[in-house]
Amino acid sequence: QVQLVESGGGLVQAGGSLRLSCAVSGRTLSRHYIGWFRQAPGKEREFVATMWWSFGWTFYADYVKGRFTITRDNAKTTLSLQMNNLKAEDTAVYYCAASVGSGSYSDTREYNAWGQGTQVTVSS
Numbered sequence: 001q002v003q004l005v006e007s008g009g010g011l012v013q014a015g016g017s018l019r020l021s022c023a024v025s026g027r028t029l030s031r032h033y034i035g036w037f038r039q040a041p042g043k044e045r046e047f048v049a050t051m052w053w054s055f056g057w058t059f060y061a062d063y064v065k066g067r068f069t070i071t072r073d074n075a076k077t078t079l080s081l082q083m084n085n086l087k088a089e090d091t092a093v094y095y096c097a098a099s100v101g102s103g104s105y106s107d108t109r110e111y112n113a114w115g116q117g118t119q120v121t122v123s124s
Contacts, residue, residue: 002026002113004034004096009118016086018120022079022096024072028053033099035059035070036081037108038092038120047106048094049081059105064090088124093117 008020024034035050049060049070058070069082079096097111104110 002028002031002098004098004113004115006094006096006115006118009094009120011121011123012086014086014088014122014124016122017082017084018086020081020083020094020096020118020120022081022115024077024079024096024098028076028098031098031100031113032102033105033110034072034079035097035099035105035111036079036094037097037111038090038094039117040089040092043092045095045108047108050099050105051079052105061106083120086120086122088122091120091122093119 003025005023033050034053036048037045039045067085072079095117096115098113099110100112101110
């Protein structure tokens with residue numbers, strides 16, 4: 001099993017920045033993607049960014065490309081999401097997730113391990 005624990009959420013003004021972290025532990029060798037999703041009130045959970053864990057390749061949703069950056073440390077124990085130029089529409093609970101398959105990296109159904117989530121609120 002893999003365990004994921006998010007931290008770093010908070011309240012920020014539009015145009016500001018936040019950095020989220022996800023502590024990754026457990027069996028990650030069998031995981032293909034580890035990444036970030038978000039869910040706003042009344043909306044479905046949506047893809048934000050993810051990393052092909054073995055090689056470090058990164059993938060982003062169009063609506064965050066150029067503003068968000070996903071990285072990990074060399075020990076592969078922490079996955080981070082640097083969020084710059086935040087907008088009110090980025091307000092959501094952000095979840096770290098690990099996939100079991102190697103299919104569509106943006107499909108929530110590919111991910112079967114989830115953290116508890118961290119709230120990000122952007123005031124306009």
